[in-house]
Amino acid sequence: MTPMERTVFVVDDDPSVLRGLERLLRSAGYAVEAHASARAFLERAPADRPGCVIVDLRMPEIGGLDLQEELARRGFPLPLIFLTGHGDVPSSVRAMKGGALDFLSKPCDDTDLLAAVERALARDAEARAARAEKEAVRARFAALTPREHEVALLVAQGLLNKQIAAELGAAEKTIKVHRGRVMEKLGAESLADLVRLVDRIRDTT
Amino acid sequence: MTPMERTVFVVDDDPSVLRGLERLLRSAGYAVEAHASARAFLERAPADRPGCVIVDLRMPEIGGLDLQEELARRGFPLPLIFLTGHGDVPSSVRAMKGGALDFLSKPCDDTDLLAAVERALARDAEARAARAEKEAVRARFAALTPREHEVALLVAQGLLNKQIAAELGAAEKTIKVHRGRVMEKLGAESLADLVRLVDRIRDTT
DNA sequence: GGCTCCATAGGACTTTGGTCCCATGGCGGG
DNA sequence: CCCGCCATGGGACCAAAGTCCTATGGAGCC
Numbered sequence: 001m002t003p004m005e006r007t008v009f010v011v012d013d014d015p016s017v018l019r020g021l022e023r024l025l026r027s028a029g030y031a032v033e034a035h036a037s038a039r040a041f042l043e044r045a046p047a048d049r050p051g052c053v054i055v056d057l058r059m060p061e062i063g064g065l066d067l068q069e070e071l072a073r074r075g076f077p078l079p080l081i082f083l084t085g086h087g088d089v090p091s092s093v094r095a096m097k098g099g100a101l102d103f104l105s106k107p108c109d110d111t112d113l114l115a116a117v118e119r120a121l122a123r124d125a126e127a128r129a130a131r132a133e134k135e136a137v138r139a140r141f142a143a144l145t146p147r148e149h150e151v152a153l154l155v156a157q158g159l160l161n162k163q164i165a166a167e168l169g170a171a172e173k174t175i176k177v178h179r180g181r182v183m184e185k186l187g188a189e190s191l192a193d194l195v196r197l198v199d200r201i202r203d204t205t
Numbered sequence: 206m207t208p209m210e211r212t213v214f215v216v217d218d219d220p221s222v223l224r225g226l227e228r229l230l231r232s233a234g235y236a237v238e239a240h241a242s243a244r245a246f247l248e249r250a251p252a253d254r255p256g257c258v259i260v261d262l263r264m265p266e267i268g269g270l271d272l273q274e275e276l277a278r279r280g281f282p283l284p285l286i287f288l289t290g291h292g293d294v295p296s297s298v299r300a301m302k303g304g305a306l307d308f309l310s311k312p313c314d315d316t317d318l319l320a321a322v323e324r325a326l327a328r329d330a331e332a333r334a335a336r337a338e339k340e341a342v343r344a345r346f347a348a349l350t351p352r353e354h355e356v357a358l359l360v361a362q363g364l365l366n367k368q369i370a371a372e373l374g375a376a377e378k379t380i381k382v383h384r385g386r387v388m389e390k391l392g393a394e395s396l397a398d399l400v401r402l403v404d405r406i407r408d409t410t
Numbered sequence: 411g412g413c414t415c416c417a418t419a420g421g422a423c424t425t426t427g428g429t430c431c432c433a434t435g436g437c438g439g440g
Numbered sequence: 441c442c443c444g445c446c447a448t449g450g451g452a453c454c455a456a457a458g459t460c461c462t463a464t465g466g467a468g469c470c
């Protein structure tokens with residue numbers, strides 16, 4: 001939530017490009033973390049700092065597209081901006097299909113690059129907010145006991161207490177107790193709230 | 206809802222390409238509608254038939270990207286597949302950013318094209334189903350009287366009947382009547398149902 | 411062996427929600 | 441001018457949900 005410094009990760013095997021980008025980005029006020037290879041980047045797992053990644057398409061060993069795939073596999077959330085000297089159409093299409101934010105060709109206008117970075121950071125902030133929100137809901141659900149969890153789901157399905165009782169083989173009274181605790185623990189003030197909370201974790205899980 | 210025949214619209218200024226594509230697609234079992242220019246395609250507004258569009262990038266007057274923009278402006282929903290002989294990276298990126306489903310280069314493998322068409326049709330079917338669902342909900346809401354509509358929103362916000370009554374300056378009894386009719390007209394069997402229905406129109410509007 | 415947490419549940423109410431029947435008054439159309 | 445729809449609401453209930461207080465029995469923990 002605190003606006004922890006936004007970091008632009010740069011991955012390029014060409015040292016001069018790397019330094020140039022770093023200089024440009026720093027002078028634009030961003031924190032920069034430069035890596036000379038995808039492997040180096042992957043190893044220093046960028047934890048979960050807010051930011052984005054600028055990645056070269058062609059690199060020895062692990063190329064930009066491979067990196068993109070690997071990051072997707074790991075559930076790594078930062079937006080990717082591809083930057084390449086000899087980009088071809090199929091690569092750019094593959095990158096964009098893979099969710100890349102942009103695909104720029106070197107040499108590229110500093111303004112374009114910085115604009116892309118801003119868009120990427122904005123997208124990251126959005127995605128981050130959405131994730132945080134879902135995580136908060138998830139945390140509240142974690143406070144439920146197994147039974148309460150079951151009851152929460154059935155309540156959100158619109159079942160009556162007596163139906164839930166039948167379903168779970170318990171007395172209606174017991175369901176009322178669980179239900180009351182569910183509302184309390186989830187901080188739901190109304191059934192409408194509960195339904196929305198339940199739906200929100202279901203979408204994510 | 207009925208699987209009205211899915212149509213592949215082809216827009217290309219090169220007659221031989223146009224004929225070739227038409228033949229290929231027909232032999233693959235698709236209904237095809239070929240147009241020699243973006244303008245021709247736009248004029249015979251393809252109503253709302255299910256399908257997808259294959260469009261050439263470079264065409265005189267209105268190019269593929271222009272067409273994409275115009276279609277977006279009109280809220281035209283079919284997925285676009287770009288097909289081009291001399292595609293460049295910036296164009297492909299722009300197309301993909303604009304929501305294109307794919308961007309293929311001529312000459313391209315028939316298999317690749319047909320696969321892209323299948324994906325496009327699948328995406329269209331999905332989007333179509335989502336739209337139909339939302340439209341159905343919207344239609345049910347249209348059956349509500351103004352007062353019922355207000356009540357529906359407030360109920361979905363989790364307000365008690367008495368709170369709604371205060372809000373609207375009516376007796377609780379009256380709210381109960383409206384509320385009952387709302388549930389009936391919307392076909393909601395429980396408050397949970399109602400909340401979900403209301404949320405669904407709110408997302409769309 | 412207490413302690414806490416969980417699940418269970420009864421008793422005794424109160425508050426809400428929902429349903430029937432009935433009634434009034436305005437408004438727009440035939 | 442009468443009919444239908446809309447909004448309004450009273451009376452009488454019934455059903456469902458929520459709230460206190462109380463209590464039991466098992467599981468896991470220090």
